[in-house]
Amino acid sequence: MDKYDVIVVGGGPGGYVAAIRAAQLGGRVALVEKNELGGTCLNRGCIPSKTLLKHAEAIELIEKARGWGIETGPVTFSLKKMMARKNKVIETLRSGITSLLKKGKITVYNGEASVNQQKHVSIQLAEELKVIQGEKIIVATGGRPFLPPIPGMNEVDVHTSDTIFNLTEIPKSIVIVGGGVIGVEFASIFASLNTEVTIVEMGNRIIPSEDSDAAKLLQKILKKKKIRILVNKKVVSMSQDGEDKSIVIQSDDGKTKKLLCEEVLIAAGRKPNLSAIEKLDIRMNGLYIEVNEHMETNLEGIYAVGDIIGGWQLAHVASAEGLIAAANAVGMKERIDYKVIPRCVYTSPEIASVGMSEEQVKERRIPYRVEKYSLSSNGKAIAMDETDGFVKIMVEEQYGEILGVVMAGAHVTEMISQSSAFIYLEGTVDELANMIQPHPSISESLFEVAGAWKGMGIHT
Ligand SMILES: Cc1cc2nc3c(=O)[nH]c(=O)nc-3n(C[C@H](O)[C@H](O)[C@H](O)COP(=O)(O)OP(=O)(O)OC[C@H]3O[C@@H](n4cnc5c(N)ncnc54)[C@H](O)[C@@H]3O)c2cc1C
Numbered sequence: 001m002d003k004y005d006v007i008v009v010g011g012g013p014g015g016y017v018a019a020i021r022a023a024q025l026g027g028r029v030a031l032v033e034k035n036e037l038g039g040t041c042l043n044r045g046c047i048p049s050k051t052l053l054k055h056a057e058a059i060e061l062i063e064k065a066r067g068w069g070i071e072t073g074p075v076t077f078s079l080k081k082m083m084a085r086k087n088k089v090i091e092t093l094r095s096g097i098t099s100l101l102k103k104g105k106i107t108v109y110n111g112e113a114s115v116n117q118q119k120h121v122s123i124q125l126a127e128e129l130k131v132i133q134g135e136k137i138i139v140a141t142g143g144r145p146f147l148p149p150i151p152g153m154n155e156v157d158v159h160t161s162d163t164i165f166n167l168t169e170i171p172k173s174i175v176i177v178g179g180g181v182i183g184v185e186f187a188s189i190f191a192s193l194n195t196e197v198t199i200v201e202m203g204n205r206i207i208p209s210e211d212s213d214a215a216k217l218l219q220k221i222l223k224k225k226k227i228r229i230l231v232n233k234k235v236v237s238m239s240q241d242g243e244d245k246s247i248v249i250q251s252d253d254g255k256t257k258k259l260l261c262e263e264v265l266i267a268a269g270r271k272p273n274l275s276a277i278e279k280l281d282i283r284m285n286g287l288y289i290e291v292n293e294h295m296e297t298n299l300e301g302i303y304a305v306g307d308i309i310g311g312w313q314l315a316h317v318a319s320a321e322g323l324i325a326a327a328n329a330v331g332m333k334e335r336i337d338y339k340v341i342p343r344c345v346y347t348s349p350e351i352a353s354v355g356m357s358e359e360q361v362k363e364r365r366i367p368y369r370v371e372k373y374s375l376s377s378n379g380k381a382i383a384m385d386e387t388d389g390f391v392k393i394m395v396e397e398q399y400g401e402i403l404g405v406v407m408a409g410a411h412v413t414e415m416i417s418q419s420s421a422f423i424y425l426e427g428t429v430d431e432l433a434n435m436i437q438p439h440p441s442i443s444e445s446l447f448e449v450a451g452a453w454k455g456m457g458i459h460t
Helices: 015-024 039-044 046-066 079-103 181-192 212-224 315-329 358-363 379-384 412-424 429-434 444-453
Strands: 002-009 029-033 107-110 112-115 120-124 129-139 143-145 173-177 196-200 228-230 233-241 244-251 256-261 263-266 270-272 302-304 343-345 350-355 368-374 390-396 402-409
Touching (some): 002 015, 002 315, 015 029, 015 079, 015 129, 015 315, 029 120, 039 046, 046 079, 046 181, 129 315, 173 181, 173 256, 181 212, 181 343, 196 256, 212 228, 212 390, 212 402, 244 263, 302 315, 343 412, 350 412, 358 390, 358 402, 368 444, 390 429, 390 444, 402 412, 402 444, 412 444
Parallel strands (some): 002 029, 002 129, 029 107, 129 302, 173 196, 173 263, 196 228
Antiparallel strands (some): 112 120, 120 129, 143 270, 343 350, 350 402, 390 402
């Protein structure tokens, strides 16, 4: 039986990053992946969605430029070419991962893995069942879309984020069930392709996990883009007649309404992939694997990282956890630190936040004051004709420590890292107000909001 110091199960951003780090630290490492390297993030998540959102941005920009006196002919688009570019982006990045694993001398097995208590990993390869043994195991098997039990749904050809990227024709209309981050990103993509988009959300607002001011702004802009947003609505049944799909939604008062559409996308959350751990007596935390701060499960030498442990369910968090698990698997003693986790929504306008949300600050009863600065008077935003947005800071009152930052607007997903650095280094509002920001830039809004918090704003 082939033996390894570390066997990683799952080749997504949690798993492949863990494998590379374990190899860098001197381990003999194997990685088992049943589908494609890169996992959900690269193949069915972050990267394909951001590629299509870039197309959406280009289409919107061309339309907008008419108002600036820049005329082109009517905008036409080829879904086939857009999807081909998306596939090319994925392939480029996937071949990069393959090279990195090769460089790290990591053995890659392509098959479904199952781990037992003795740390034997059985892998169902195309031709044979192979068993390998690991001194340590890192489980990084991620998750897949959750399909809520909606009566009639089995009879309807619905899409999830796993299948929607394979569309070959632009639908005339789509109902997106779920107004979370994934739902609103797809709504933006389809609206730019002139698809009639309806979002059905059970809660009282879209992106419930994000700041309420940011959600309010996004809702306003999505509505301007003719996206219909139905909140406090539950899908109670579905049916299909030929190609036509119908969805019955119910309001809190019990009233029902039928929506007709060509496509349905279910974006109602995700659930963990547990096939690798079925033979293990592993302690769970609800649906997810429980781990300690060293990313170790209740079984010594078996670690778990990424979406399989629940929590943030973000690619960069999966990778950060993978680095910790890898270090510990080769004998170090490292702890995960979740203090600074940037969170991004890649719609237009973008939304980005880091540190505590205002709700969290309130829950912890930390004395704080909040300040908000609108991008409507920011020079760069006006020059770009992208003034929808704001920067909001939550600052601890006694020492002025920055506790949380929320940004909405153009390019804020790139800008949030500056705030991450401030929070990581326990920076204060005075330091932020003293930072010289480039002019013109959206980043100047950080200088302005910090000044405004102190009652010394210049353009406020
Ligand atoms: C549409 C969409 C957009 C997203 N956008 C973003 C974004 O912009 N930013 C962000 O941070 N996050 C985003 N996410 C979330 C992100 O994709 C996940 O948080 C991330 O992929 C989790 O990484 P992971 O390594 O834990 O799991 P995964 O990426 O899910 O990888 C797990 C891998 O394990 C494999 N596997 C499962 N079981 C077995 C087994 N028994 N044997 C062998 N292999 C197995 C799977 O095939 C899979 O490849 C998005 C998700 C979706 C669906």
